[in-house]
Amino acid sequence: MNRKxxxxxxxLIVFMLIVSGCNRSKDSGVNKGNDREIVxxxxxxxxxxxxxRTSSTGEANIPLYDxxxxxxxxxxxxxxxxxxxxxxxxxxxxxFNLKEDAVFHSGKPVNAEAVKLSFERLVSSSxxxxxxxxxxxxxxxxxxxxxxxxxxxxxxxxxxxxxxxLAPLDVSVLNAKGEGFEKNPSGSGPLKLxxxxxxxxLVYEPYKNFDWRGQPGFDSVKFRFIPDEETRILEFxxxxxxxxxxxxxxxxxxxxxxxxVTIKRVQSDTLxxxxxxxxxxxxxxxxxxxxxxxxxDRESIIQNTLNGEAQAVFGPLPKTVFGYSEKIETMARxxxxxxxxxxKKLLSEAGWNETNKDGVVMKxxxxxxxxLWVDDDPANQRAAQVIQNQLMEIxxxxxxxxxxxxxxxxxxxxxxxxxxxxxxxxxxxxxxxFLLFGKDKSKRxxxxxxxxxxxxxxxxxxxKQDARSKLYEEAQEMLVEESPFIPLYVKENVTAIRNFESFxxxxxxxTIDWPSVKVSK
Amino acid sequence: MSSYLxxxxxTMIITIFGVSVLVFIIIHLIPGNPVNHILGDFATExxxxxxxxxxxxxxxxxxxxxSYMFQAFQGDLGTSYITGxxxxxxxxxxxxxxxxxxxxxxxxxxxxxxxxxxxxAVKKNTxxxxxxxxxxxxxxxxPGFWIAxxxxxxxxxxxxxxxxxxxxxxxxxxxxxxTLGLGTAGSIARMTRSSMLDVIKQDYxxxxxxxxxxxxxxxxxxxxxxxxxxxxxxxxxxxxxxMAGAVVTETVFALPGLGSLxxxxxxxxDIPTVQGLLLFMAAMIIIVNxxxxxxxxxxxxxxxxx
Numbered sequence: 001m002n003r004k005x006x007x008x009x010x011x012l013i014v015f016m017l018i019v020s021g022c023n024r025s026k027d028s029g030v031n032k033g034n035d036r037e038i039v040x041x042x043x044x045x046x047x048x049x050x051x052x053r054t055s056s057t058g059e060a061n062i063p064l065y066d067x068x069x070x071x072x073x074x075x076x077x078x079x080x081x082x083x084x085x086x087x088x089x090x091x092x093x094x095x096f097n098l099k100e101d102a103v104f105h106s107g108k109p110v111n112a113e114a115v116k117l118s119f120e121r122l123v124s125s126s127x128x129x130x131x132x133x134x135x136x137x138x139x140x141x142x143x144x145x146x147x148x149x150x151x152x153x154x155x156x157x158x159x160x161x162x163x164x165x166l167a168p169l170d171v172s173v174l175n176a177k178g179e180g181f182e183k184n185p186s187g188s189g190p191l192k193l194x195x196x197x198x199x200x201x202l203v204y205e206p207y208k209n210f211d212w213r214g215q216p217g218f219d220s221v222k223f224r225f226i227p228d229e230e231t232r233i234l235e236f237x238x239x240x241x242x243x244x245x246x247x248x249x250x251x252x253x254x255x256x257x258x259x260x261v262t263i264k265r266v267q268s269d270t271l272x273x274x275x276x277x278x279x280x281x282x283x284x285x286x287x288x289x290x291x292x293x294x295x296x297d298r299e300s301i302i303q304n305t306l307n308g309e310a311q312a313v314f315g316p317l318p319k320t321v322f323g324y325s326e327k328i329e330t331m332a333r334x335x336x337x338x339x340x341x342x343x344k345k346l347l348s349e350a351g352w353n354e355t356n357k358d359g360v361v362m363k364x365x366x367x368x369x370x371x372l373w374v375d376d377d378p379a380n381q382r383a384a385q386v387i388q389n390q391l392m393e394i395x396x397x398x399x400x401x402x403x404x405x406x407x408x409x410x411x412x413x414x415x416x417x418x419x420x421x422x423x424x425x426x427x428x429x430x431x432x433x434f435l436l437f438g439k440d441k442s443k444r445x446x447x448x449x450x451x452x453x454x455x456x457x458x459x460x461x462x463x464k465q466d467a468r469s470k471l472y473e474e475a476q477e478m479l480v481e482e483s484p485f486i487p488l489y490v491k492e493n494v495t496a497i498r499n500f501e502s503f504x505x506x507x508x509x510x511t512i513d514w515p516s517v518k519v520s521k
Numbered sequence: 522m523s524s525y526l527x528x529x530x531x532t533m534i535i536t537i538f539g540v541s542v543l544v545f546i547i548i549h550l551i552p553g554n555p556v557n558h559i560l561g562d563f564a565t566e567x568x569x570x571x572x573x574x575x576x577x578x579x580x581x582x583x584x585x586x587x588s589y590m591f592q593a594f595q596g597d598l599g600t601s602y603i604t605g606x607x608x609x610x611x612x613x614x615x616x617x618x619x620x621x622x623x624x625x626x627x628x629x630x631x632x633x634x635x636x637x638x639x640x641x642a643v644k645k646n647t648x649x650x651x652x653x654x655x656x657x658x659x660x661x662x663x664p665g666f667w668i669a670x671x672x673x674x675x676x677x678x679x680x681x682x683x684x685x686x687x688x689x690x691x692x693x694x695x696x697x698x699x700t701l702g703l704g705t706a707g708s709i710a711r712m713t714r715s716s717m718l719d720v721i722k723q724d725y726x727x728x729x730x731x732x733x734x735x736x737x738x739x740x741x742x743x744x745x746x747x748x749x750x751x752x753x754x755x756x757x758x759x760x761x762x763x764m765a766g767a768v769v770t771e772t773v774f775a776l777p778g779l780g781s782l783x784x785x786x787x788x789x790x791d792i793p794t795v796q797g798l799l800l801f802m803a804a805m806i807i808i809v810n811x812x813x814x815x816x817x818x819x820x821x822x823x824x825x826x827x
Contacts, residue, residue, distance in 0.1 A: 045785070047559075047603045047789065048604055048605055053559070054559065054603070055559065055560065055562070055563060056561075127560050127564075127568050127571070127572050128563050130565060130568065180605075181605075198611065198614050198615070198777060199614075199782060200687065200688060200775070200777040224687065226686055226687075227772050227784075228666075228686075228773045230670055230673075230773075231673065231686045231774070231775060234674070234677070234678050234685050235686060237678075238678060240684075240685065404552075404788065405788070406553030406554075406558055406790050407552040409557045409561070410552055410553045410557045413557075413564070424562065431562075434562075435562050440566075441565070443564070
């Protein structure tokens, strides 16, 4: 091949590559302007749409599923895929009666046998089977009736059954290995998955057999994954994205000035807290823990780091969680409203005094100096800086260490941390047991208190809701007094929308109420 | 030539093997593991152990490594712990976008860089030279995310010429390619200038000029052709930088390529995906540089591989 032919050959290859790239793909992430198509912009793609294999749930995979029970707008648990249920005897057995008109996206009925198979897959292969409790057996009583028997009573089941983790999925679409759901998913939720563009978008259509309370108000929904904040905002401002989830706080004011944009605020169910490893000697004295609580000014953190888009929380549970008590919240607020002098006094009583006039308190020749772990979220880092300043006012020296979330998740159960800024979100007070303060379950706080263990264990098997609430109130009262962590705030989930006749977000679970969504004509 | 080829291919295999060992060690040294990511707040001691067993993470490290490499040599890079997709599937899904992005960036960077470099060399010590070198410096030093946002604001948001983000064929890759190619252009411009200046001083250029060769022929036929070898070497080396730069560019432009995949895989500690992707990228860089070495013989017949 002479040189000229060689150059022509390379040029031809380059040209062909460019031409091949010129074809606009039908399902690309770029909006083509279909009037009845909704484009939702969000930060990241869920790990999987298979709810039995991922804890990463969000707007992009939740609508695939319909749940056995649901929470109404006031937080009450009401039937959804079931018509009713009956608790038998001591509560270890519950009979559920299913609606007879629910259908999976594959066209198969959501009957007792299908629900049983879904639960069996959950129990045998899902790492999230603890959400269903320790199930002994599931018995099909008739086409649309089944009985679950637990080894022990499991009171949180009913609220857990309002989350997608326990939603029935259609196991008939799985391959021989019991996998492949992510390529051929079938739930019974309002949206049916049409196309997966890995890394780019998930495309859904309204599922015709779902109860839409009339006709669906749109033809399709595309969830676009746009990780960069600025790019996401520009796409929304340009009109290519119609629903912008988790609007960064610094852009809210700007978006509110646009008359075509509506901002929706819903209080999140995720509580941010300042915690610490309670096994560390420095945090053993309750007076030290209470002093930290008294030194924290939540409003200042909220205003300086979240543009005021959050609600201060003083008690261990936020308002949207079952087990929340107004009495506890008031009690905690009265006890721990910021009081620097009282905090210093408590520290002094615990033996921590400023001796060498550098502003840092000391005890037995040792400075009060701790390392605060925070993830790489910019708002959390700013909050950590405010906390650092507030604690310095009572003589506590805080060093901030920014760590990847994956590192914090792995290291904190091992007790490698001293202090951390973290959060939790779960709709039931059992979170106090399985995540925060249960025996051998206190993953990040490492708090040990036999009395609290006992109350939380009792609450987990108490089937009467009133009695259960009372037990959680008792536990929370002790937690407020003991101050093993400091609840800080729940953020507002801010969503920006444009061109909708109606659009509602559930006030408790923060998900889009798809039957209410209607695009403007 | 054949013994050279044999030696190079052998070296390439050893290099890829070395990369695989390094990647494996690093991914196991950094804190955080996929089991904790998958289980999230629902992790219990039993569920962690059970999932580790299911994913094969409870086996000794050496067993995990050799089992991985054994499968890799058969073309199986494993299955993502997080998504359930095979790593080969993920790479095949996303490689077209990253490959196009790298290709267009190289084309843009090379053409722009060579033109700027030639102008700077020919107009040495004039305002054109200084301007060209300032442009090259900006290309090298301006952060990719800043250039990307600037281009988006100007050409997509204000002038409405290109899409803001997402993949939609060649058109949607123009701004990302410019973003990624600017750094390459800067480096190539500086290399072209210095290489051209060396060549221009040579006796044969003076001879050609004395024989009446025109400016165009003098620059492109006699000077640039002799100055191009170090530039081509640099283009090969830039391929590695482009792969790294693609991580930022793909994130800002929301392009579903290999760069954005590796970011999410690292944050979720998805070991098979990270390993597979890094091995693949390393292999690509090694192969591209190998091809460029072979190109030398075509560009300069004096170069012979014995």
